[in-house]
Amino acid sequence: MLLPEVRTAEPVTISAAAELLGITVDTIRYYEKEGIAPAPPRGPGGWRRYDAGSLSWLAGVVMLRGTGMSVQEMRTFAAAYHAGADEHERLALLEAHHVVVLERQAELHRHLVALERKIESYRSAVAPPVQRDAT
Secondary structure (H helix, E strand, O other): OOOOOOOOOOOEOHHHHHHHHOOOHHHHHHHHHOOOOOOOOEOOOOOEOEOHHHHHHHHHHHHHHHOOOOHHHHHHHHHHHHOOOOHHHHHHHHHHHHHHHHHHHHHHHHHHHHHHHHHHHHHHHHOOOOOOOOO
8 A cells, every 4th residue: 555654663563553543453453353454563572563564554444444445345455465466456446446436525515515505595594684774
């Protein structure tokens, strides 16, 4: 995954990774359990140590989830990556999701326009009447 990028000089613990990514430790563990994110190497004490590569992958997962990609779709993408799917195959998965995101964005825009019309209607209804001079 390329973006968003999270930088750290040294590998970090799972709690530090969660804080850097703005997610919970449980979310990271869930993504690892589901095969969406690979389990990172462990340090001498057996603790997970998230290096730049692990953080980059997780940041990509967070971004995809933020676009509304389902857990199943993320599993499919991760499985394709780990199975050695080439860039064309992975690109096709992302482009298909991109179409879905654009459709949702258009739908959301339609709802937003309707909401704005409704708000304006209520503002007009509750606005105090304009007083005119009786001259």
